Amino acid sequence: xxxxxxxxxxxxxxxxxxxxxxxxxxxxxxxxxxxxxxxxxxxxxxxxxxxxxxxxxxxxxxxxxxxxxxxxxxxxxxxxxxxxxxxxxxxxxxxxxxxxxxxxxxxxxxxxxxxxxxxxxxxxxxxxxxxxxxxxxxxxxxxxxxxxxxxxxxxxxxxxxxxxxxxxxxxxxxxxxxxxxxxxxxxxxxxxxxxxxxxxxxxxxxxxxxxxxxxxxxxxxxxxxxxxxxxxxxxxxxxxxxxxxxxxxxxxxxxxxxxxxxxxxx
Amino acid sequence: xxxxxxxxxxxxxxxxxxxxxxxxxxxxxxxxxxxxxxxxxxxxxxxxxxxxxxxxxxxxxxxxxxxxxxxxxxxxxxxxxxxxxxxxxxxxxxxxxxxxxxxxxxxxxxxxxxxxxxxxxxxxxxxxxxxxxxxxxxxxxxxxxxxxxxxxxxxxxxxxxxxxxxxxxxxxxxxxxxxxxxxxxxxxxxxxxxxxxxxxxxxxxxxxxxxxxxxxxxxxxxxxxxxxxxxxxxxxxxxxxxxxxxxxxxxxxxxxxxxxxxxxxxx
Numbered sequence: 001x002x003x004x005x006x007x008x009x010x011x012x013x014x015x016x017x018x019x020x021x022x023x024x025x026x027x028x029x030x031x032x033x034x035x036x037x038x039x040x041x042x043x044x045x046x047x048x049x050x051x052x053x054x055x056x057x058x059x060x061x062x063x064x065x066x067x068x069x070x071x072x073x074x075x076x077x078x079x080x081x082x083x084x085x086x087x088x089x090x091x092x093x094x095x096x097x098x099x100x101x102x103x104x105x106x107x108x109x110x111x112x113x114x115x116x117x118x119x120x121x122x123x124x125x126x127x128x129x130x131x132x133x134x135x136x137x138x139x140x141x142x143x144x145x146x147x148x149x150x151x152x153x154x155x156x157x158x159x160x161x162x163x164x165x166x167x168x169x170x171x172x173x174x175x176x177x178x179x180x181x182x183x184x185x186x187x188x189x190x191x192x193x194x195x196x197x198x199x200x201x202x203x204x205x206x207x208x209x210x211x212x213x214x215x216x217x218x219x220x221x222x223x224x225x226x227x228x229x230x231x232x233x234x235x236x237x238x239x240x241x242x243x244x245x246x247x248x249x250x251x252x253x254x255x256x257x258x259x260x261x262x263x264x265x266x
Numbered sequence: 267x268x269x270x271x272x273x274x275x276x277x278x279x280x281x282x283x284x285x286x287x288x289x290x291x292x293x294x295x296x297x298x299x300x301x302x303x304x305x306x307x308x309x310x311x312x313x314x315x316x317x318x319x320x321x322x323x324x325x326x327x328x329x330x331x332x333x334x335x336x337x338x339x340x341x342x343x344x345x346x347x348x349x350x351x352x353x354x355x356x357x358x359x360x361x362x363x364x365x366x367x368x369x370x371x372x373x374x375x376x377x378x379x380x381x382x383x384x385x386x387x388x389x390x391x392x393x394x395x396x397x398x399x400x401x402x403x404x405x406x407x408x409x410x411x412x413x414x415x416x417x418x419x420x421x422x423x424x425x426x427x428x429x430x431x432x433x434x435x436x437x438x439x440x441x442x443x444x445x446x447x448x449x450x451x452x453x454x455x456x457x458x459x460x461x462x463x464x465x466x467x468x469x470x471x472x473x474x475x476x477x478x479x480x481x482x483x484x485x486x487x488x489x490x491x492x493x494x495x496x497x498x499x500x501x502x503x504x505x506x507x508x509x510x511x512x513x514x515x516x517x518x519x520x521x522x523x524x525x526x527x528x529x530x531x532x533x
Contacts, residue, residue, distance in 0.1 A: 027447040027450075028447040031450050068423055069421045
């Protein structure tokens with residue numbers, strides 16, 4: 001009898017705290033990247049972003065995940081990731097990939113062209129960029145074909161139960177950092193000199209996606225091979241995951257700040 | 267076993283008594299404090315704390331410590347079918363705010379602790395009356411109660427809609443916070459969004475009397491229940507998303523109205 005009541009109560013508590021469906025960097029990761037990017041902006045660019053968004057940059061960090069099943073935004077459902085070919089090279093120019101749309105929007109808004117757009121178009125373009133730049137730094141947001149890369153389609157374990165690597169890496173920013181606020185994540189991010197920042201911000205979304213794919217192949221995959229039990233990771237393993245993911249957060253934040261600066265800086 | 271059951275029931279009780287999550291409450295107080303006159307700022311610091319966000323869910327905190335148990339029913343707002351205030355007894359936010367304001371205006375005649383409790387009460391209950399799940403409207407039996415509705419899960423495109431049961435109270439208390447990463451999104455961040463979104467509406471939101479505000483809240487609360495009825499007790503994810511602007515507007519209204527009330531009554 002007592003056990004039955006206990007089970008029932010535990011179910012009640014579990015449903016109180018039911019988690020939102022895991023997507024992309026998950027809500028926490030996107031908020032952190034957008035927050036960090038906003039902190040890196042100069043006041044003029046930050047003010048312009050907030051003027052068009054009518055909110056802060058992090059407020060719209062997860063919007064693309066929330067909107068992807070809602071018309072008219074279902075068109076962006078495939079823009080959260082980009083394909084990698086059989087030779088481990090990023091696929092360029094494919095309209096069903098996110099890198100294509102990051103570059104399209106950058107081009108369309110460049111050199112003051114955003115001024116010829118309606119405010120609502122500028123807003124929606126910003127909402128796309130804020131999310132997609134983050135997504136393309138998430139190691140599992142490069143699409144590996146099962147045919148060319150069967151080794152990347154595997155399972156991890158969590159307390160003995162199968163778990164997809166996608167879910168793990170999506171949530172890796174908050175992994176064992178459940179109580180961190182965005183401010184704490186910003187303090188954790190290594191800041192760069194202007195020269196270093198400029199170097200990091202160079203290139204296109206394709207270059208950044210290629211780099212993310214390489215990070216997956218060279219670091220993430222070896223760090224968490226098939227059968228790794230997440231619940232049994234040592235402190236050293238956790239530190240390795242954090243080192244990988246912190247670097248990706250830094251890249252994403254600086255590059256998002258760079259893209260927004262390139263658009264709005266007079 | 268008894269301890270576990272008590273702990274679970276305590277968590278459940280805490281959820282049901284709260285208006286918004288603590289982060290939202292604190293964000294409201296941050297925005298309010300940015301709009302205090304220097305005099306109000308000084309007096310709120312004196313009666314509450316230098317950190318004004320300490321007022322968050324103050325009455326609930328007292329009750330959890332076995333004090334002021336009579337405040338349990340103060341968090342709701344009661345309106346008639348014309349959306350005019352219609353409290354039947356003292357268990358009503360508006361009634362208690364008015365009583366507390368009376369004490370604040372005549373603060374010279376009261377002990378500091380009494381005035382302090384009154385200031386906390388105003389801050390706490392203004393927030394509560396702006397959470398539309400706390401608003402009872404005559405003729406809408408579900409209003410002001412907690413009930414289960416069907417909402418659809420955020421999903422990728424072209425997948426069948428998956429429905430799940432969700433608490434009405436939780437929807438207006440926590441749901442939007444989960445979209446933004448829960449506690450990673452700090453009170454400071456929420457406060458900046460409130461100002462970005464509704465800073466230009468400050469004068470509109472602050473205008474009028476407590477009774478006008480109650481009717482104003484009733485109007486948009488009724489709108490939400492009308493939509494729920496039209497959609498047969500279900501909110502698809504898009505509808506939930508649509509309501510986030512309203513939710514943020516509620517936070518903004520609460521913030522600017524706390525500032526207006528305290529500026530006026532702490533003169």
